Amino acid sequence: xxxxxxxxxxxxxxxxxxxxxxxxxxxxxxxxxxxxxxxxxxxxxxxxxxxxxxxxxxxxxxxxxxxxxxxxxxxxxxxxxxxxxxxxxxxxxxxxxxxxxxxxxxxxxxxxxxxxxxxxxxxxxxxxxxxxxxxxxxxxxxxxxxxxxxxxxxxxxxxx
Numbered sequence: 534x535x536x537x538x539x540x541x542x543x544x545x546x547x548x549x550x551x552x553x554x555x556x557x558x559x560x561x562x563x564x565x566x567x568x569x570x571x572x573x574x575x576x577x578x579x580x581x582x583x584x585x586x587x588x589x590x591x592x593x594x595x596x597x598x599x600x601x602x603x604x605x606x607x608x609x610x611x612x613x614x615x616x617x618x619x620x621x622x623x624x625x626x627x628x629x630x631x632x633x634x635x636x637x638x639x640x641x642x643x644x645x646x647x648x649x650x651x652x653x654x655x656x657x658x659x660x661x662x663x664x665x666x667x668x669x670x671x672x673x674x675x676x677x678x679x680x681x682x683x684x685x686x687x688x689x690x691x692x693x
Contacts, residue, residue, distance in 0.1 A: 535602065538599075538601050538602035538605060539602060541594055541598035542598035542602055542682075544594065545592070545594030546591070546675065546679060547591075548590070548594070549588060549591035549595055549629075549675065550675050550676075552583050552584070552587040552591060553668050554672070556583060556584070556633070556637070556664075557665055557668050557669065557672075559580050559583075560580075560661050560664055560665045561661075561665070563576040563661065564576075565659070566647065566654050566657040566659065567655075570644075570654050571648060573644055573657075573659075574644035574645060577637075577640050578641050578645065580640070580641060581641030583637075584638060585634075592625070592629045596626050599618070599619070603615060613686075614681045614682075614686050614687075617681060618678050622678060624674060625671060625674050625678070628670075628671050628674070629671065632667035632671065633668060637664075643656075643657060
């Protein structure tokens, strides 16, 4: 069971971090809506799909498998590195909703409405730098989680 949880946790982290890398690349390629509304909408739809079908399921798998790994392995109950990873993992999960999934899906829906003529394209005011920055921060925290899991630094062990 421990190996299965570790495997699932690792696979989830790979998917989540890969999805974030894809989003950063696409945010670097996306045109302003005023330049090419159709291309903007296509890339926003692609980013929405990455978030919905890769990022979010991977994020959930990573968190659930990580929590179960801690639950089934008593040695992790008092390991400082595992508890630090747990705390930062919860932050990544919350940040994933607030800074990635919500804004990406909302932007994709607004772009689709603009292409359909339901809203004025001039109302689309993307801030690609802020979106990329939020993803970079989340990617950095996820990388720290990987470092904690691989190198397992010796923090103070907590009493049982």
